[in-house]
Amino acid sequence: MANQLIKICGLSTPETLAVAVDAGADLVGFVHFPKSPRHVSLETAGKLMHQADGKAKRVILTVDPDDQLLDEIMTVARPDLLQLHGSETIERTKEIKTRYNIPLIKALGVATAHDLVQAQKFEGIADLLLLDAKPAPTSEIPGGNGIPFDWELLAHKSLGPQYMLSGGLTPDNIDRAIRLTHMQAVDVSSGVESSRGIKDIDKIQTFIANARAAWRSGV
Numbered sequence: 001m002a003n004q005l006i007k008i009c010g011l012s013t014p015e016t017l018a019v020a021v022d023a024g025a026d027l028v029g030f031v032h033f034p035k036s037p038r039h040v041s042l043e044t045a046g047k048l049m050h051q052a053d054g055k056a057k058r059v060i061l062t063v064d065p066d067d068q069l070l071d072e073i074m075t076v077a078r079p080d081l082l083q084l085h086g087s088e089t090i091e092r093t094k095e096i097k098t099r100y101n102i103p104l105i106k107a108l109g110v111a112t113a114h115d116l117v118q119a120q121k122f123e124g125i126a127d128l129l130l131l132d133a134k135p136a137p138t139s140e141i142p143g144g145n146g147i148p149f150d151w152e153l154l155a156h157k158s159l160g161p162q163y164m165l166s167g168g169l170t171p172d173n174i175d176r177a178i179r180l181t182h183m184q185a186v187d188v189s190s191g192v193e194s195s196r197g198i199k200d201i202d203k204i205q206t207f208i209a210n211a212r213a214a215w216r217s218g219v
């Protein structure tokens with residue numbers, strides 16, 4: 001994978017997937033979580049996965065999956081990476097890594113500096129650590145809520161390339177987010193949608209172009 005990474009998450013149609021891949025997304029994410037407005041069945045995910053084969057790394061996102069679901073994901077959808085977006089512990093994350101031997105993205109909620117210390121404990125266990133805003137207590141889903149956390153928490157850190165910035169990113173704020181945090185990997189879902197769960201072609205293209213431009217300008 002490239003040094004700088006862009007992940008477009010929550011894709012669910014062949015058309016928007018094609019746009020993301022053509023615009024240069026490094027990773028494309030498919031959500032398998034029935035409460036999500038972006039949920040796709042494993043069969044649909046498998047078809048989308050096939051479409052993106054060799055063009056971008058393909059990620060299946062689940063929330064606190066048990067082994068039965070993971071077995072199904074590995075057989076039916078066969079992703080390149082697995083994203084754990086629930087409250088998976090370090091032990092459970094290690095267990096999944098050992099059992100399936102697949103690159104893992106572990107999502108970690110951030111609201112305070114202490115959360116970053118907690119996130120660092122997953123270094124070397126998951127392959128990518130996705131820093132996301134914590135969901136509101138009333139939210140039905142633990143991610144994909146379009147809320148940013150305080151990027152100033154990252155401003156004077158030099159987190160390694162295994163960290164990915166997420167939460168409330170948009171085509172309009174991605175330049176500022178990259179300049180402030182110096183993050184080399186970013187992930188977006190709501191910010192490239194026209195309404196909840198509906199991806200927007202122009203926003204996907206603009207997000208990717210703006211992220212690449214920020215990195216090109218030397219941040």
Ligand SMILES: O=C(O)c1ccccc1NCC(=O)[C@H](O)[C@H](O)COP(=O)(O)O
Nearest residue numbers: 009036143144145146167168188189190
């Ligand atoms: O996107 C969802 O619907 C979702 C549901 C359940 C768990 C996680 C989910 N999304 C996680 C993602 O990877 C999002 O891209 C990330 O949370 C950022 O989302 P957003 O703030 O909407 O850009």
